[in-house]
Amino acid sequence: MKTPEGMxxxxxxxxxxxxxxxxxQPYLPDCIFLDLFSxxxxxxxxxxxxxxxxxxxxxxxxxxxxxxxxxxxxxGLEDKAVLIRQDALGALAxxxxxxxxxxxxxxxxxxxxxEKMLRALAKMPYVTGDSLIVTEAALGQDxxxxxxxxxRVEKTKxxxxxxxxxxxxxx
Numbered sequence: 215m216k217t218p219e220g221m222x223x224x225x226x227x228x229x230x231x232x233x234x235x236x237x238x239q240p241y242l243p244d245c246i247f248l249d250l251f252s253x254x255x256x257x258x259x260x261x262x263x264x265x266x267x268x269x270x271x272x273x274x275x276x277x278x279x280x281x282x283x284x285x286x287x288x289x290g291l292e293d294k295a296v297l298i299r300q301d302a303l304g305a306l307a308x309x310x311x312x313x314x315x316x317x318x319x320x321x322x323x324x325x326x327x328x329e330k331m332l333r334a335l336a337k338m339p340y341v342t343g344d345s346l347i348v349t350e351a352a353l354g355q356d357x358x359x360x361x362x363x364x365x366r367v368e369k370t371k372x373x374x375x376x377x378x379x380x381x382x383x384x385x
Contacts, residue, residue, distance in 0.1 A: 245315035250302040255282035262291045270296045272305040314340045320350040343385035
């Protein structure tokens with residue numbers, strides 16, 4: 215699997231990816247998966263390879279987007295993938311699904327994207343009480359704001375320098 219050159223993306227390490235997908239496995243079969251801030255597309259591709267029905271890959275960077283195109287083609291998953299070259303906030307309106315089962319966010323750290331994205335996702339009709347939002351964030355990132363947006367933190371998995379926060383809508 216190719217990754218874009220340079221420091222614009224941070225590929226998730228294999229160990230962290232394996233831990234994440236072990237936690238996501240029960241939700242993956244036949245799911246609709248959104249990979250926002252996709253980077254190389256490795257997370258969405260892994261979801262497809264583990265049984266997701268369809269995956270959206272959203273990436274704004276030219277090099278990263280070209281990398282996703284190559285990786286999706288290389289894995290033979292073109293028929294299950296929708297690639298959107300746009301900023302993640304703007305791309306949310308391009309998702310036309312009744313329900314997104316898993317939404318994975320891996321925005322640049324320390325720029326406030328977590329709150330902006332969760333605020334925007336709260337307005338999307340495909341984000342239901344059953345949708346699972348997983349945000350990869352810096353270890354020190356505070357998620358106390360999620361309640362005021364109508365969400366609850368289900369679980370947090372800490373690693374050495376970052377974490378995965380599992381979020382659902384409050385119903």
